[in-house]
Amino acid sequence: MISDSPVQTLTDMIHELNPAQREAVYHNDGPILVIAGAGSGKTKTLVCRVARLISEGVSPESILLLTFTRKSSHEMLRRAADLLDERCRRVSGGTFHGFANIILHKYAHYLGYSHQFTILDRSDSEDLVGMIRKELGFHKTEKKFPQKGTLGSIIGKGVNTSRRIEDVIAKDYSQFMEFGREIAQIATAYQDQKRRMQVMDYDDLLVQLLTLLKSAPDICDELQEKYRYIMVDEYQDTNRVQAEILRYLTGEPANIMAVGDDAQSIYSFRGANFKNIMMFPELFPGTELVKLEQNYRSSQPILDLTNALISRAKEKYAKNLFTDRGDGSMPIYVETRSEFEQSRFVAQKIEEYRKAGVPLSEMAVLIRSGWHSNDLEVQLQSASIPFVKFGGFKFMESSHIKDVIAYLKIAHNPLDSVSWNRCLLSLDGLGPKAAGDLIADLLSSKAKDPQAVLAKLGKRMFYAELAALFQLVFGSSELTVSELMERVLVYYRPIFTTRYDDFPKRTQDLESLIEIAGRYDSLSEFLAEITLDPPDSTLSLESSPVMIDSDYLTVSTIHSAKGLEWKVVFLISAVDGYLPSAQSLGDLGQLEEERRLMYVALTRAKDELFIIKPKIDMQGQNYHRFGGLPMSEPSRFLTEGQLLDKFSEKMALEPKNDRPKPSFMASYDSASDDDPIRSKYRF
């Protein structure tokens, strides 16, 4: 996916840099902010700087490279190692959360945590919020009380933006104004409960790290001493807490390089604030500012469209991307009358490109939401086009996986009441009441004396099974991850096969989980990794080397496509209501974020860009009805300012009978002119 030139040395690479890139690569001490437009060689710049520092004798461990995903961190270090040598792989880093997790495990006792603490993923933390909501009796209020998921986002938003719950509600959730006090009460109980359980959620990892740095100057000094050079990628997607962490991690002068593009900030729903990047110079006085504006990725016509698109954004650093690539082809806009027709069109185009010599790995289909590709996936299968889907993927969310993980979690941290709840409820005759009592007992005794808890129960119908569960949980501390996993599955199998009538299908997932678990020596590490870096694609689970080696198409959410590029990109379902998504329409900030999302999507394309808008037909699908009308308008970001008219070429499809055809390849190949791939179709 990322094109690599043949083996190149650091010297070659540095030779190729443009002046702005070179300035960044040769920057030594003091803060520097690199505003890097899409495709401007941002990664290359970072990689080069890492390699250059190391080649000049800086120790790899003293460089801290914080990235947005673990994937991109690996990728960068691999490229640096290719340029220089294996030392580059010893660079410290990973994601903010991963880094925080390592530091916190080491210093947990400073914060009153045990170093055994476990991490709640989003659904765990929502479950905990849900338990508290019920406990406090807010589940049967007269008017409807926000659901656990909503409560979770309200609480999270408060934490990530350092605001009070009441303020978050007033600004972003005004429909719940009347519950302000109750929600704040839940938030407080949630914080207390997590501490009692010795668990942290994603936000805690950052907040607690900040707390640690603030309250323990000795640790702060030690870390400053250790990490002499800090580099942060995708800075536009950091939040205030992360910015403060960086402030504490850096000494004087602050040797920090932040790289980002305000136009590509697409994670505000997670508390990220693109203004962060604009405030960087205030946070780090004396910041040198470098702008990378030369685009090496896309052809001029694609760039014309994306520049026009982003120039309509309300707030941004002024930036004008240019390229010296010669002319290319215009982006192509296609309207289809149905989703089916859209899928068929995409599949056929992909086949055409493939025949013309473009490997599948150079093509991608981008979507706004995970399920937008459902129809397409079916067609790709039937057309035998191998693909891997990134994002929108719910391996860890599926209930059988969560079950197994819950057993492992309580074995590791017996105070984790969310996981206990899950495990206990699967026993026959044991309902919410008994589970609640048991958990209360376990927590109050700090799980020190499980036998007493068990004895207190007396003989109930589930006694024997519960005893077996206790044996599993409390008697396994000496086992390896694989052995524990094996025992868990022996215990779980009867539950599994009775609960799910489709268990044969689900068994595959368990196999994958076993395989993944086998890679870890420590349970703690396994649990942390699987929550901090869950499998993000169908490929991560497909251990078959055949699949990994072979050429495949990428189908990806726009979010998961960030930072990547392909020769041919299809943006499908570019319908107003999908992109921008209907729920963002009410809020200008969110709407602007959708625009940036569109920008990210379109800027992934190097040579050919297809934007496709099907008419979304509601028949038979009652679950995405926004106002009850079929969504038939193209995305407003494309119609505003007549962008499509000015910067794209319309391709009309022949009216066709919209029914599945045995051989769908036969559908569009009537017309042709000079270029077989770009042939025009007429009504």
Place this chain on the structure above:
DNA sequence: TCTGACAGACTTTTT
């Protein structure tokens, strides 16, 4: 107190 059946609400993106 637990379970299963039923009705109604909601459905983005991810560390």
Place this chain on the structure above:
DNA sequence: GTCTGTCAGA
């Protein structure tokens, strides 16, 4: 197609 809450019956 999934999650939540309610209600009747065991």
